[in-house]
Amino acid sequence: MPLAESLAREAPGPGGKPAEVPYAEKERLFAAVKADLRFEDYLYGCYECGICVAVCPSARFYDFSPRRIAQAVAREDVELVWEQMNGEIWECSQCFSCLRCPRKNNPGGIVTIMREVAVRNGLHSAQQALEGYSRIIYKIMSTGTQVSPDMIRPEAFPDWGPTARETAENLEVWRRAMPPETMHTTSTSWEVDDKTLTELYLIWHLTGVLDMIRTLDESLHMILVDVMEEKLEEAGYPLS
Amino acid sequence: MPINLPVIQPGTQARKGPFARRPEDAAESLRERTLELAERGEWIVQRVPEPHLEVPTRSSGVKRVPLGHTWHHKSCGQCGHIPGYSTAIFWLHRKLGLEYEDPRDQTSCTAWNYYASATANQAAQAAVALRNFAAAHQSGYYPLIHCATSYGHYKEVRAEMVHHKALRDQVREILKKMGKPLVMPEEIVHYSEWIYAVRHEIAKRKVVDLSGITATVHPACHYYKLVQEDAIYDPDVYGGHRTAIVTGVAQALGVTVGDYSTWFDCCGFGFRHILVQRDFSRSFAVQQKIEAMRDEVNPDVTLTHDTGCVTTLDKSQFAAQAHTGVKAAIPVLSEAQFCALAMGAHPYRVCQLHWHAADYRPLLEKMGIDWRERWREFEDDVARLKANPGTYLTWDDAG
């Protein structure tokens, strides 16, 4: 288990701050961010002009700044990058408004890479940010569609008004009352055939996505592996 | 000593005439590089089939948009809880006499999960995209992407695949295991580009007077902010300064499009946020977008072209009403639904408006559509379906 993983799995330190981690480990994580194939397409330096902040929805609601992200990585500020990976990166909305950057930076893209490194290394911040989100991860990874009609329950979306209740009450018959044949489903957004699903599982398996899930949530990993291994074996794909 | 700087007087126009990019500003042409890689045998390029239309892009180029023979890459959000979106797209194809394929051999782009939770990676996302493209190619139909996030993300994937041989090799190997070739479409096309291309045909078939309707437009971030070069910009729409998608269609239909100050802003969807930090999505959607539209334009409807935007702008208004006591009720529709209504589609059987939260009935009334009678018809359908388990509404029923 990498050092960051074992340390980050410990309870956070005083004031909710991440537990103390040696500088070398923070450097290793930053090196992983820089090693990503996309990194060189996402960062060209920073003018500190703040255009990205002006257009960033998350900057208006959180203590979050795409400029600070670009600055931290451009200046190779290992401590600040570590701090950001332990918190603010999870506030980004991934809208990519910040691509308005005159320097052609992609702060949202840098955040994407930082999040991936945080997940791959089992950082406590990733586990915390994604608590309550496992159901969604399970849905997309096991069905190939993300938002199923049966997720709209009035208890889950009380702030969506009476339509959430009406939809839930009439779900089965309202889905049948749609002309496209693929859309009569309730537990997936449309009907995905079995072969397609198996091919999706093969992709998750071959690209190490299941390993990423393991660092995040052991029990979700076990459930997904069970579902997927059975399908892959049935379809005759070797798992080794 | 004063510095001698040229001063632009208030009211002076900095630039005159239509917006045109200088050739040296043109972005790299991913399409050209895609074709070069095909010539080198790296992958197959699926050509845009005939007949197609050419539409103007941001980089002063043209984009080929297929008219028919399209493979509908559906959207999990649209089909999941705003189904009228996809139904309307299919209905428009049928009414224009254009054939299409609605496949079961399709997953979503999985980008929601990728952006929200980072529990995927570059190779996985590229393989999901290319698997879907291979499935379209094998069917003989050309991919038309319904979801703006899928569309934007697939353009990211295309750029990454063009730039990185190692990624191409990895994805090719993965697809080989499932007996699929590596196929890149010649153009990545969003459904709203298709609607924009056929807007005059839609306008010709309009059966509703829309001259009294005012709309605002919210363009989807992932449509025109991600890999921007081939998004549609038309000198006739906003002088070419903003993407022409949706707005160009509304104008062709005779609708007045109202401008508002937060046009460029995101809707506040945020992927993870819309599900687990909804206070952020709600506040942003209402305070930044809906209230600005209401105060500056007071539109009859706001039109958009992506699942996340419809969801966030539509569903967020209910709670705002409770909080502020102000009637924040701007109906939110995709332009596909709006076009279908304009062409006489049934608001419930086709446009599935009963899945929407913000009150759309005043809009229907203004359009001269008798929603009470249409709802009664739909309730009869529902009663019939309830009495006959295993039966479905069909395209014949939808009209």
Ligand code: SF4
């Ligand atoms: S992608 Fe993230 S950093 Fe960029 S503007 Fe959107 S929320 Fe801000």
Ligand code: SF4
């Ligand atoms: S817009 Fe670009 S250059 Fe300006 S502050 Fe943001 S990242 Fe830096």
